[in-house]
């Protein structure tokens with residue numbers, strides 16, 4: 001008789017959504033034991049997952065082991081408290097049902113009816129069961145997004161992660177708001193995203209003395225979350241060390257219409273395109289007359305300033321100008337040290353790479369400008385420009401698609417409540433940063449040269465001479481690489497051999 005006894009595994013999951021304590025799970029275990037005894041099954045083990053631990057809460061090791069043991073033919077029955085405990089999310093629900101269907105396993109619950117995959121009829125109802133579960137999730141998501149839209153139409157602050165400068169209820173947090181205003185001001189006056197990120201991180205902040213160091217917003221949010229968790233009697237989640245600000249976060253701040261007082265709503269379709277940041281303007285909610293709906297919160301940045309920043313962000317020429325506009329001298333950060341290849345810095349009247357080169361700024365700049373001016377006058381200019389690298393372009397496109405796919409997956413996991421908003425944001429920030437870098441590469445490869453107004457001008461020399469520092473720097477950057485070598489000892493006059501100018505076309509070959 002015992003050889004025909006069905007082998008029953010118990011699955012338990014501790015989760016914080018329904019019960020906060022172990023007590024609930026102990027009761028679940030007792031219920032399962034009673035059920036197994038009543039049906040005269042042979043207990044073959046307890047599979048227990050802890051869903052509330054901060055670390056790796058995406059994974060359910062016991063659940064995975066359970067699937068594996070079902071596949072190995074070790075289990076005839078799975079006992080759990082109720083279907084949601086076992087399922088947790090749509091994807092896992094489908095996996096367990098498929099495993100049960102394949103190996104003819106009975107899924108039985110202390111609360112709720114069985115999913116009996118030992119019979120054809122049972123397997124069919126299992127299909128329906130998982131379809132219903134799926135539908136519930138979709139309905140819930142729809143309801144949430146309708147509620148969000150309604151909030152936005154009423155101009156109420158959106159639920160979810162609070163942006164820098166605002167509390168969850170829409171109140172202005174003054175010291176953060178001040179940082180937001182300074183970020184907008186710095187960007188408007190020509191600072192690069194990277195320079196702003198560095199200044200906020202408390203690092204080297206060339207020409208950006210007005211931006212104060214600030215803890216990274218993500219970190220502030222995590223600390224706040226732990227305060228709330230402590231209030232609910234929960235264990236704190238780990239807060240990572242304060243890492244530096246990244247450009248994509250600055251981009252997100254500069255793009256956010258909420259700072260200008262606009263009420264926003266992001267339809268799912270927009271998110272699905274993975275194009276959220278590039279379509280911030282499209283997120284501004286409009287009334288029936290097409291007028292933007294304003295939020296009930298106070299704006300931190302005025303409308304004109306916000307719009308001006310969007311225009312600048314939308315200008316593709318900005319991206320090609322890798323060297324940035326926040327430099328005072330022609331060659332600082334642009335010319336390289338001939339000894340170690342690092343960009344040189346400005347040191348009073350000189351360009352310097354410490355311990356390697358120290359050269360008169362005026363002499364070098366005159367020489368570089370004269371060389372570039374001569375080159376601009378030659379008819380074969382286009383031979384000097386790097387050509388588009390088609391295989392690399394294709395590679396970049398694939399890499400970008402891969403990063404976008406990761407964002408989509410994270411979005412789906414978030415919708416299915418597999419991961420939290422913080423995780424989603426972290427993944428999105430990380431992937432977007434990678435995409436930003438790749439897009440700069442792509443731009444540089446494809447139209448890096450076509451957006452330089454000097455090279456497009458009918459009279460290039462005149463355009464170069466009339467150009468401002470930023471335009472001259474980007475022209476030099478597009479055309480060539482400049483390296484400075486130590487000046488030969490004992491030579492008083494300027495020696496042009498000690499400066500190397502390599503045309504880009506020569507580098508590409």
Ligand SMILES: [Zn+2]
Pocket residue numbers: 337338339340341342353354356357
């Ligand atoms: Zn050096």
